[in-house]
Amino acid sequence: MKKKHAFGQKVTIPEENVLVAQALTKTYFQGDVHIKAVDSAYLTVKRGEFVSVIGASGSGKSTLLHMLAGLDRPTSGRVYIAGQDIIDMDDDEFSVFRNRHIGFIFQSFNLLPVLTAKENILMPQKIAGKTYYPNYFNELVEMLGLSDRLHHLPSELSGGQQQRVAVARALINKPDILFADEPTGNLDQTSAKELIDLLLATRADLGQTLVMVTHDNSIAMLADRVLTMTNGVLEEIKK
Ligand SMILES: Nc1ncnc2c1ncn2[C@@H]1O[C@H](COP(=O)(O)OP(=O)(O)O)[C@@H](O)[C@H]1O
Numbered sequence: 124m125k126k127k128h129a130f131g132q133k134v135t136i137p138e139e140n141v142l143v144a145q146a147l148t149k150t151y152f153q154g155d156v157h158i159k160a161v162d163s164a165y166l167t168v169k170r171g172e173f174v175s176v177i178g179a180s181g182s183g184k185s186t187l188l189h190m191l192a193g194l195d196r197p198t199s200g201r202v203y204i205a206g207q208d209i210i211d212m213d214d215d216e217f218s219v220f221r222n223r224h225i226g227f228i229f230q231s232f233n234l235l236p237v238l239t240a241k242e243n244i245l246m247p248q249k250i251a252g253k254t255y256y257p258n259y260f261n262e263l264v265e266m267l268g269l270s271d272r273l274h275h276l277p278s279e280l281s282g283g284q285q286q287r288v289a290v291a292r293a294l295i296n297k298p299d300i301l302f303a304d305e306p307t308g309n310l311d312q313t314s315a316k317e318l319i320d321l322l323l324a325t326r327a328d329l330g331q332t333l334v335m336v337t338h339d340n341s342i343a344m345l346a347d348r349v350l351t352m353t354n355g356v357l358e359e360i361k362k
Pocket residue numbers: 151152153158160178179180181182183184185186187352
């Protein structure tokens with residue numbers, strides 16, 4: 124995939140590098156003070172890898188993940204997903220791209236409260252204008268233990284069940300990459316363990332690339348690679 128850069132040079136991202144971030148920086152200005160929430164982060168994630176990010180509260184993990192997933196724009200730097208420069212896309216182009224290629228799981232589930240579990244799960248498919256494959260849908264909801272909860276509203280589900288609906292929603296379009304920002308942060312210990320087991324099972328089943336921010340070191344260590352954030356600086360830990 125070739126793409127023209129601002130300076131005219133062509134950038135070619137190897138096929139297996141599903142996520143590439145270069146010199147990714149986010150600066151927040153508050154009056155005279157500026158905070159570098161993310162300070163020139165470089166990251167390459169290969170297809171099928173599970174990468175975790177740990178770090179203290181306020182170190183910039185969410186800011187990083189939001190920029191990688193295109194939910195927030197960087198002050199400077201580039202992000203390529205499946206070879207495509209996502210910073211250069213306009214809003215309409217990116218909205219379709221995001222629904223087709225990127226899955227995101229939030230700490231707070233972020234389900235639409237007036238839609239049933241099934242409607243929430245199928246929403247990205249509707250937006251992306253993709254065909255509905257009942258077999259994959261059924262496989263996914265069965266894997267996530269949601270088959271008998273499909274017609275419930277989020278308010279009628281436990282936290283663990285709501286997050287499993289969010290996982291199904293994130294996976295329905297078979298994204299190139301799944302991001303998860305402290306997905307167990309609002310769950311009790313039992314539901315948290317259940318969710319991680321399910322995430323890892325779906326990941327193994329689908330060969331899903333996964334980038335996960337977590338507070339929990341024991342979860343982080345399950346990953347192929349572990350990164351740390353310290354005051355906006357991203358570094359890789361040798362496992
Ligand atoms: N919208 C914002 N405006 C100003 N500062 C922000 C904003 N969002 C985050 N920050 C600051 O950026 C830093 C990193 O925040 P965040 O990415 O949420 O950290 P983490 O997810 O690791 O807890 C913090 O100092 C935070 O206060």
